[in-house]
Amino acid sequence: MSDEYAISGEYLHLLSEPAWQALRTPVTKALGGAVGEATLLDVGAGTGLGTEVLAAAVPDTDVVAVEPSPVLRAVLLSRMAAQPDLRQRVTVVAADALGADLPARLGAVLAMNMIGHLDPDGRRTFLRRIAERLAPGAPLVLNLQPPAEPTPVPFSVFGTVPVGRHTYEGGGSAEPSGPDTVTWRMRYRVLDADGTVLHEDHADYRWHVTPAEVLLADLAEAGLTGEVGPLDVVRAVRRS
Ligand SMILES: C[S@@+](CC[C@H](N)C(=O)[O-])C[C@H]1O[C@@H](n2cnc3c(N)ncnc32)[C@H](O)[C@@H]1O
Numbered sequence: 001m002s003d004e005y006a007i008s009g010e011y012l013h014l015l016s017e018p019a020w021q022a023l024r025t026p027v028t029k030a031l032g033g034a035v036g037e038a039t040l041l042d043v044g045a046g047t048g049l050g051t052e053v054l055a056a057a058v059p060d061t062d063v064v065a066v067e068p069s070p071v072l073r074a075v076l077l078s079r080m081a082a083q084p085d086l087r088q089r090v091t092v093v094a095a096d097a098l099g100a101d102l103p104a105r106l107g108a109v110l111a112m113n114m115i116g117h118l119d120p121d122g123r124r125t126f127l128r129r130i131a132e133r134l135a136p137g138a139p140l141v142l143n144l145q146p147p148a149e150p151t152p153v154p155f156s157v158f159g160t161v162p163v164g165r166h167t168y169e170g171g172g173s174a175e176p177s178g179p180d181t182v183t184w185r186m187r188y189r190v191l192d193a194d195g196t197v198l199h200e201d202h203a204d205y206r207w208h209v210t211p212a213e214v215l216l217a218d219l220a221e222a223g224l225t226g227e228v229g230p231l232d233v234v235r236a237v238r239r240s
Contacts, residue, residue: 003069004069004203004205005069005072005203006069007201007203008201009071010071010188011168011170011188013047013075013079014161015158015168015188016046018161020049023050026229026233027110028053028056030139031053031054031057031058031139031141033138033139034057034061034108035135035138036059036061036107037107038105038107038135038138039061039063039105039107040054040058040061040062040063040106040109040110041065041102041109042054042109043100043109043110043114044066044113045065045076045092045110046076047075048075051065051076051080051086051110054108054110055086060089061089062089063089063090064090064093064103065080066095066096066100067092067093068096070094073094077092097111097118097126098118098122098125098126102129102130102133103133105133105135106130106133106135107135109134109141111126111141113145115143115145115210116207117205117207118208120208123210124221127218127219127222128222130222131223131224131238134237136238137238139237140236141235142236143233143234144210144232144234145210147209148210148211148212149209149211150179150181150182151182153173153174153184155171155172155187156171156172156173157170158171158172160191165193166191167190168188168190168191170187172184172185172187181207181209183205183207184204184205184206184207186205189201212232216228216234219234219236224236224237224239225237225238
């Protein structure tokens with residue numbers, strides 16, 4: 001399987017940190033009701049920014065972090081292993097959302113910034129797999145990401161982060177590429193102190209747009225009741 005994040009993997013962690021500073025509070029709130037006696041799961045864990053929030057929200061509980069990209073998994077594994085508490089608790093699994101061997105009972109599930117990687121059938125299968133295993137009252141936490149329709153998104157710079165004398169910059173644009181997909185064209189740059197572009201990378205990936213009403217309907221079909229909260233964080237629990 002090719003690694004969709006082979007190019008962006010160098011930049012993703014650094015450029016995702018500011019977004020996760022904003023997400024930490026709504027995601028922690030959405031994780032309320034997690035069941036500490038069952039395993040916690042982060043699907044498409046990336047470099048572990050959400051895994052850390054999940055582990056902090058439910059202390060002393062085992063966490064499984066599923067991540068298909070080798071380059072992101074290397075960052076994830078290194079970061080988890082560098083923190084004594086997480087080194088004990090977090091098991092990193094090389095698999096994707098549909099192929100991963102999931103624990104029988106889940107105390108909370110995080111799937112942030114990843115649902116658009118799944119096509120509609122894959123999304124529904126994934127939600128059913130989670131719903132079957134979620135403990136009563138335990139939350140599945142995921143999010144909506146723009147665009148909600150397959151419309152063009154003009155180029156913009158998403159963020160810049162200085163490290164040493166270099167500044168890392170990430171930006172992108174999207175074009176419709178199917179009835180429910182856009183293709184994001186990401187641009188990553190490394191700038192010198194005087195603004196000279198030292199390095200530029202591009203990465204394209206396909207994203208299945210998922211409007212709120214479609215996601216909520218898919219959650220309902222899987223037996224889950226979902227609610228959209230601040231920063232488009234979605235919390236779903238099993239219907240009782
Ligand atoms: C934008 S990153 C988000 C990473 C992390 N969840 C975060 O919010 O920082 C999307 C993640 O989804 C993962 N991913 C892509 N396709 C996937 C699939 N089919 N199953 C599980 N994860 C997938 C990618 O490897 C990547 O880690």
